[in-house]
Amino acid sequence: MARPRSEDKHAAILDAAVRVVAERGLSATPTSAISKAAGVAEGTLFTYFKTKDALVNALYLDIKREMAGTMMAGFPRHAAIRQQLQHVWDHYVEWGVAQPAKKQVMAQLHTSAYITAESRAVASAPFAEIEQVCKASIASQVLRDYPVPFIWACMSSLAEATIGCMVQDPQAAASYQRAGFEVLWNGIAFNA
Template identity: 30%
Template structure:
C-alpha cells in the first residue's frame, strides 16, 4: 500500500469514528491526510468506496491476526481462548478499528458485497465453531448465534477494560470473562 493511500485510510478511519460518515467530507479527509482531494480520488472513486475499502482491509487485518500462533492441540477451549485473547489484544491496540466495526458493521454504508467478502476472511472461525458444535464440544446452538454471543461478550469485556484503564489485573479480567463465556457455551 502506498504511503499516501495509507494516510488516507488512517485519516478516514479516525474521522469516520469521531465525526461519522455523513459528517466527514472527502475534502476534510484529504486535508487532514495531507494530500490533494484529487489524490484521494485516484485511490477511491467515492467516499462510499473508501469506507468499504477501509472495512475490508480492517477485517482482513483482524482475521490475519486471529490466525497468528493458532494452537494446534485439539482442545476447543484453548482454541476459543486464543480467539478471545487475540480479539481483546487487537481491540485494545487498535481502538479506532474496533470502534469502526461497532459503528459500521450493520451500517447501510457498507455494501452487502463488502460484508460477504469480509465474512469470507473469517470462514475459518465459523468452520471451527461448526465443527466443535457438531463434535459435541459446544452446546448445540446455531453457529451464527454463537458468533453473536461471542462478539457481545467480547465487546462488553473490551468496553470495561477501555473504561477502566487504571486496572492492573487486565489479564485476570479477560480470563474471568472468558471463563464465564465458556461456562455458558461448553457442553459440560
C-alpha cells in the same frame, strides 16, 4: 497521463479515515475532512477511491484484514476447541484494547448500509476455519446447538464489555480477559 498511485498515499487516506470517522462518526464525515486529515487534495482521494462508498468498503476490508491477521496468527489448529476459541478471544480483546479508534470505527461499519454484501463475504473468509471448527464442535456436542452467527454475536458483545473493563482498569486487564472468556465458554459449551 495519470500519475502512478502510491501505496503510502493509499495507506494515509485509510489511516485518516479511521481518525476522522472515530472523531465524527461515519455519517458526519465528508470526504473533504478525510483528504484534509490525510494531507492530500480531495481529487487525490478520488484517484484512490472512486466514491465515498468505495472508500468506506476499503476501510472496512482493511480493518477486517488487520483483525483477522491478529486473531488467526498462530491459530492452534490441532488444539481442542476451547483453546482455539480462547486464542481468537485473547487476540481479539488485546487488539481492541490496542486499537480503540479502529474498534470504534469497525462498530460503525459493521452496521453500515455502505458495506456491500461482497465486502462482507470477503471480510468473513479469513474466519471460515474457525466457523467450521465451531460447526464440528456443535455436531460433536462440545458446543451447544446455537447458530454460529449467534455464537459470534455473543462473543463480540462480551468482548466489547471485556475490552471496556480492561481499558477502565488496566491493572486488572488480564483478570477481565480471563473472566470474559470463562463467561463466553460457560454459555456456549456443554459441561463447561
